[in-house]
Amino acid sequence: MPRKRDNPAVPTSVAEQVVYVVDDDQGMLDSTVWLLESVGLKAVPFTNGHAFLDACNANLNACVLLDVRMPGMGGLNVQEEMRMRDLRLPVIFVSGHADVPIVVRAFKAGAHDFIEKPYNQQLLLDSVQQALQGFDSKASEGQDHAALQARLLTLTPRERDVLLPLVQGYTTREIAAQLGISAKTVDLYRSRVMKRMQAEHLPQLVGMAIAVGMVNPLALRSPLS
Secondary structure, eight states, X not given: OOOOOSSOOOOOOSSSEEEEEEOSOHHHHHHHHHHHHHTTOEEEEESSHHHHHHHOOTTSEEEEEEEXXXXXXXXXXXXXXXXXXXXXXXXXXXXXXXXXXXXHHHHHTTOSEEEESSOOHHHHHHHHHHHXXXXXXXXXXXXXXXXXXXXXXXXXXXXXXXXXXXXHXXXXXXXXXXXXXXXXHHHHHHHHHHHHHTOSSHHXXXXXXXXXXXXXXXXXXXXXX
16 A cells, blocks of 8 residues: 655755655656655655645755646646745656647746656656756856757758747647648658757757747747746
């Protein structure tokens, strides 16, 4: 029998690195907690957003792993409630149903990262460590920005033509119509762009484009905004 998750003891040490994990899938919750604890992090699990919000301590050195789709209160609503309550912790969204409008809405609201399920374990751990270490430091930001700019320079003009509408939320068919090429050709260029930019999934590519100032997150195509 899995142990009850909704009322864990909340740690009190400010120096302790804490990861709040909010996911209604008990199996995913257990595996994520195990992964975090295997590298020495304190994981505090919740199966719903309300329980997390009631227990969250924004004074801790903490971040939040937040599932997007949950019954009752979804992850985007939890993020908004955190803002209303002035709970200023880095939020890393984890979702098996990511699309550009959802990713855009998350980044607009200040998400630190957006990772698709099933996630790569090292990718998740790297993102968590960056969030806990204050990844917005000038040195780290400068290094990342330079690396992304270097990757952009490796793109061909046609690959850049595909990249921009792709991260703006247009579909393959819409991009094909804009560029006067086939959908199959768009998919080919999309695959090349992902490889050159070292993006494992579309949400990561959107985050890269926002980070280098290629697109304005407030101007992206988002039916949910």
